[in-house]
Each structure stands twice: as C-alpha cells, then as structure tokens.
Amino acid sequence: MTTFDQPSKIKNLFSCCLCPSRVLRLWTCRRPRTKRNLLVGIACVIYLGFLVSQVGHVLPQHKGGHQKINSRSLQDAAQTPFLGIPLDGTLSPPNFQEPQLGSNGTLLPPNVVYITLRSKRSKPANIRGTVKPKRRKKHATPLSYGQHFPKATFIGREEAFAQQPGRITHAMGTVGARPGRISGAIKTQPQPEESNIRIYSESSPSWLSKEDILNMRMLADSRVESIQELPSHKAVLVVFARGPSTTGTSCNQGHCGIMKRPLDMSEVFAFHLDRILGLNRSLPSVSRRSEFFQDGQACPVTLWDSSLSPTDNNTHSSVRLTWGQYQQLLKQKCWQNGKVPKAEWGCTEIHHHEWSKMALFDFLLQIYNRLDRNCCGFKPLKEDSCMQQGLKLKCSDQDAVDLTHIVQRRHDRRHLAFIDNKGFFDRNEDNLDFKILQGINEFPESAVSVLRSQRLREKLLQSLFLDKIYWESQGGRKGIEKLIDVIERRSKILLTYINAHGAKVLPMNE
Template identity: 50%
Template structure:
C-alpha cells in the first residue's frame, strides 16, 4: 500500500514537471544563435519589469508625502483664509462671501446705536526738513475749527444758504496725501464684477460719489423753524463743476450729499434694509468721515434729491398733510387702487394705497415713529424721547386729530413716497414695540415678506452692509453688525406672527 502511494506521488510529480522538461529539451536542441536570442529577450523583459516596479513605488511614496504635507498645513491654511475672509475676492461673481456664525445664546442689548470707535492717534516724528509742513498743518486745522463753529450757528432768515470756502481744507487734504504718498482707496468695496442684485447701477454710482467724491464746497442750509443742515457739493467730472460756485444762489449746482450727525447712522442701515426688502423708497446713504466735522467721526451722508423740493427750498418739500383720522379713512377707501381716480370729496391724498403698506412694514422693523406716530401713542416712550420733550405725548388723548409728519414724495411723482429722515431705534424690546404703525393695514408687499420668511435676511444684509467699509468698521465690524441684525430678525418674527394672527394678505405690489 505504501509503495503504491509513493509510485502514485512520483507519477504526479512527473506529470506536473512534464511541460517544463519538454520546454528545456526543446531549448537544448535549438541552435546556439536562437538560444542567445531567447535569453536576451527574457533579460530585456525582466529589466523592464524591474524598472516599472521602481517607478511605481517612487510615485506612491510621493503621493504619501504630499498627503502628509497637506495634512500638516491644512489647519494653517484654513486659519489664514478665515482671517482674511472678508477682504478676499468672493468665489461667486455677484456675492460677497460672508459666512454665517451660529446664533448667540444671549440676546444683544443695544442702547440706541453703537458708538463709533475712536481711532488712536499715531505719533509721528517731525524732522527738521518738515517744519514748514507741521506749521501749515496747525494753521489749517485752526481754519477747520473756525468753519466748524460757523456751521453750528443757526440762521434766522427763511431758506437762507451760506457757502463755505473749501479751498483751505482741500489744500490740507492734498498736503497730507502728498506727505503720506498713499493711494486713494474707495470705502465702497465691491470685489466682484457686479454688486448684489438688490442694488441698482444708480445706487452703486450714488454710493461711490457720496463716499469718494472730492468735496468742492460745503453749505449750511436753513429753512424756516427747522434745524439747519449741511450739504456738500462734490466733483463729478462734469463741466458744471468748473464754474464759480460763489456766483450761484441755488442749493446744489452739481451733485450733492446731505451730511447728518453721527447719531443718525441708522440712515445707512435703513438704506440697505430698504433695498434688501425690495421697497426701493429710500435715498442712497453711506458713511463718510470729514476731518472738519464731529472730530472726524463717521457721518451718514444721504444723496440730495432736488425733486423733493420742486418749488425751491423756501417753499418746502412735497409733503402730504394728513391727520391720523384722515389717514385711516384713506386706508379704508383704498385710494388710487387699480388706477381708479377717487371722488373729490373722498378725502384721499395723492399717495397710492400700496405705499402705506410699504411704509408701515419698513417703519415697524426699524421702529421709526416720526412719520405715523410722532406723538408716541403706540408705545411707552422714555423721558429723553423727542415726543416727551416737546410734550407731544399729551396729544394722544385726541388721536384722531394727531398730525402725520414727514410724508414726502417727489414733485413729479405724487403717487409714490420717499422715505426720508429714517432715524430708527434698536433699543426697543419686543414687549414695547409700536404696533400703532400697523393699524389699518390689511395688505403687505409679497417680496418683502418673502425675504423675512426665507430666513435669508441676515445673509443679504451682511452682504449689502459689507460694501460700506466705513459704516462696517464704525459699528464694530462683523460683531456689531450682527447685533443690529439680531434686533431686526426678532422684530421680523413678531411681524410674521402679527400677519398670521390678524389675517393680513400678502400680495404683489408692483411699482
């Protein structure tokens, strides 16, 4: 049995080795020249196989090295890109790339508006060769202080306009520019090919003019009992700017901007909120610094629109005179709806019915009571509020005869309102909001409400406000802007709840 198994194993071994033995036998019987050729071919194939294996191993090692380098440098790369995120070119053509952080746990408490940050004064070493420069610097600063004192004097004549020579201040800026040799960089930062879609080409042009235009002259304008305001006229490159301004007696000969106080910086926020909501009723506004005003703090500058004063400044603006009772009556009659001319005795004003809906929504989000509720009848005012100081709050006893104020339209377009003097308040809590602003309103614009419902209000406001670098920095950067948007978002939630509770219709309001 054992012998048979051994013989069977040998036969299997010979059977397996038979092809190899046959091949070697054939190789021995070949001529020497053919045997040499076969050996050479085998050597070449072996050499090619060895070289290919070495190349593949080297390539794999390089890939592992690159992955290790990326793994070690990935954290540093992300850190650098995060720090420079707001100053980098966006990845999309028409959007400024700003990430949204998680919601803070504690709500922000804001009193009025955020105070602008004061810039630290940088000490410069004055050399002997710059003695004349320093002397000229001091003398021109004294001239600027004198101009500032002149601005603060109120005039008594009606519609009086006083021009201020700006040449000395212009030389002051020119000299500092030559000394520092810094290029002029616009504070309106648009890094992509197009601005956000809610800003028109005219808006961007006006913003760049207000922020960057060379100031040619400054005027103090007073009209009646109202407080005086400042207008600056800027260089636009037109031939009109080359004429002598001292010979003109109009308010603005070229293109101008109205300079407001730093405490009115909600004008800038209101402009961007108006555009994001698709209302398009405010005048363009930016934040700008003037060395001769308010210690160089950023001031809101609003575009001057002469069409609001069609008969001249002395005649006043194209304002609608209405009492609260007349206003509520016009809401019930739905004046000018479907272009139907109201009856002469209807008591309708020239304003289209949908304009009141847009005004109410805008004023509620910013809590602007100076138009529809200047007597502060719809909320608990503070002692420092204007309505309390002027004792207007007592007029709430007879609310029907309370006058509306600042209801303005352009002279050639009486159907549409222009939202001016947009001083909002960010320090009113949700339990003290002025719901009187929404009284009598039965419809609201669909486009604006859709933005509030889509939860993209923060993203759009960040992208829009980011364009105005001076305003962005004056509010404390991203952190300060987020606090302001927090307030608007909470009020938007209250408004949406109000819409559902009172059955207010959300309809398309074109025009």
C-alpha cells in the same frame, strides 16, 4: 588519509553548517567555552555596528522627504483661500477660482465674493439707535457725540482750520444760506485710491442698482468742496467737487449730501434694508468720517435730492394729513387697481400701496416720527424727541395729530420718498409700536417673501459689508450681527401679526 577522503570531509562540513543542530553539537564539542564566548561577543558587536550604520543611512532620507512635504503643503495652503469671515470683518470667498499670474510672475489673490454665516450668535445688547463707536480720549470739542450742529460751532474756526496744513483752509461758507447757495470752499487731503465702498466681486448685490452704487461712491469718496449749516441744526449740507465738464448747480446735479450726527447712523442700515426688501423708497446713505467736525467720527451722509417737493416747516411734509384723515384714506384704498377716487373720499395723489410699504418699513426699524410723532403707541424713553418736546402728553385726541415726514417728488406724486429714517434697535419686543400698523391690511409681496425666506441676515451682511466705514464703526461683524438679530426678531413678530389679522400679501410693483 587518501585523497578521496578530503572532498567528502568538506562536503560533510558544509552539510553540517546548513543544519543548526549539527552546528551546535560541533560548536560545543570542538570549541572551548572561553573562545566560544569571545566569538559570540565579537559577532554581537559587528551586528550592532551594522544596525547603527543602517539607521544613520535611513534617517537623512526621511528628514529630507518630510521637509519637501511640508514646503509643498505650505505652498498649497497659501494658494487656497480661507472660507468664512471672522469677527473682525475681513472677507474671504466661498467660491474658488483659478489663481492668476500677475505681471511680475506672482500669484494674484482670488476674487472675493460674499460672506458665510455662523451657526451660533451671541445675544444682542440693548442698543440706542445703533452701536456707538469707541470714543477716543482727546480734548473736548464744541461738537461731542450726539449733539446738534450749532451755528456757533463754525464761527471763528476758519482761522484755526487754516493753520492746519493739508486739512482745511476754510471751514464754512455763509451760515444760514439756502441749500445750493454756497460760499467759501475747503481743501482736503487727496482721496485714497481705494474706495470706501468695497465691491470685490464682478457685480454688486442684485438689490442695489448701478445708480445706487454710483451715488454711494460719490458720497463716500468725493472730495468735499464746501459745507453749509441747515436750519434744522441737526445736519449740514456737504457739496462735493465735480468734474470740469459738469455744468449747473452742484446740488441740482446730485453732488450734494446731508451729513448728520453719529447718533443718526441707523439711516445707513435703513437704506440697505429698504433695498433688500424691494421697497426702493429711501435715499442712498453711506458713512463717512469728517475731518472738520465731530472729531473725525463716522457720520451718515444721505444724498441730497433736489426733486423732493417743498415741505411744510411744522410737519416737514409735502402733504398735510392728520391721523384721522390717514385712517380714512386707508379705508378708501385710493388709486388701487386704477380706481379714480371720488372727491368726497378726501384722497391725496399718493397710491394706496405706499402706506403699506411705509408701515412695514417703519415697524421693522421702529421709526415713529412719521405715523406716531407723539409716541402714543409705546412707552418712550426720556431721550426720545416726543418726551423732550412734551408731545407724549397730547395723546388724548390722536385723530388731530399731524403726520410728519410724508414727502413726494415733484415729478412722481403717486409715490413716497422715505427721509429721516432714524431707527431704534433698543426697543424690547413687549414695547413695540403697533400703532404704526393700524389700518394696514395689505402688505407688499416682495418684502414679505424676503422675511419668509430666512435669507434676510445673509443679504444684510453682504450689503452692509460694502460700506467699509459703517462696518468698522459698528464693531465689525459682531456688532452688525447684533443689529440684524433685532430686525430678525421683529420680522417674525410682523409675520405673526400678518397671519393673525388675515392681512393680504399682494404684489405692489405699480
């Protein structure tokens, strides 16, 4: 073989390697079968080792990247507020805000605003007055749920309260004294820094004034200085502590409240409904737990207003009117459009529009103790006061029946003040008291517009959520929804009544 043949041979081998068919022929021709199988096995083992090394190199990278994504997702989720409000009553904001850093470098929670609505609601249960709070299993107390505040409750209990350090040193002052003349004092535990009137946004709901919020905070959070029984035996007068610079009698300065039974809790709901409808005739009312009676249950506390005119002991009214006289007043439309009534009309100082506001308010809550004290317009239960007092039997001469709880203020004789607003949520739609609406052919535009706007539920949720103790005592949002269901159905019935009777809807902002 010449020297020139060697490069050509190498060239031929290289070209054969690039051609699969030639390689195969070369392999089969020149290699024995056993050696060929051995080389194939070695190549497979080498290739398999290569795959295993590549997989082991890739897996740690994917694992680390997955952990990084998860940690970032969790961090973003922690900074993103949850929309909506669950059934337990906790609130979360519908509006996002930029997170802010606190003094220690931690993220502060965004501002909480109001409540979102659910699409479906369960059917409400029949409720008497309001949802009763769960009773704790404790020893029986002189004042159980729904009872009055008897005089004997406070007598002889001062020593028992004094033996409980940190609670109360004196339970009662002079029993039976007139409101404002309080003797004795009570010392309670320091009030918590967090108010029971919770406002998490920059401003309160538009239907509540600044004075309303101040009164609500005073009733809910102020330290109790003394208490006194009232002649009605259904409530007590609570005097709250004042600042050192305050002068004058506590009740005259607006630092007193009327605490009633847990059964009267619907008065808190009535106050918020009154403000939402734009009537502004009810006194501020909140829920508060009492440590010195009612076994710590939530009770309604209503602001004591010293400007209310003295009332008659029998009718609890500052104006004496019978049902027949009331119907005549509605026909005369006293003081409407600046019209001065004639003497023979028998008008009072109360403006005609006040009766329309009261009738609408009482119908939605089915308050019968003002316009239908004898329960002549519906079938009462045995628990109703008219049945307990035997007044249901006195419906034959309805024109002679006195109206009750018709109250004015001394400095404002034209307008009414709604007191004792105990409503009933357990009255079925086929047993509503339409006698309350008799003679009313005009209704306030502000209230009717809220009923027609279909935003009544949203506003009631936002407003009632401010009162923490009331919200919790009614079972959170689930219990509040049941109450609102009842009012919504009655509002639809009222709107149908207005359309069917051709009643006018007028602005009543005089």
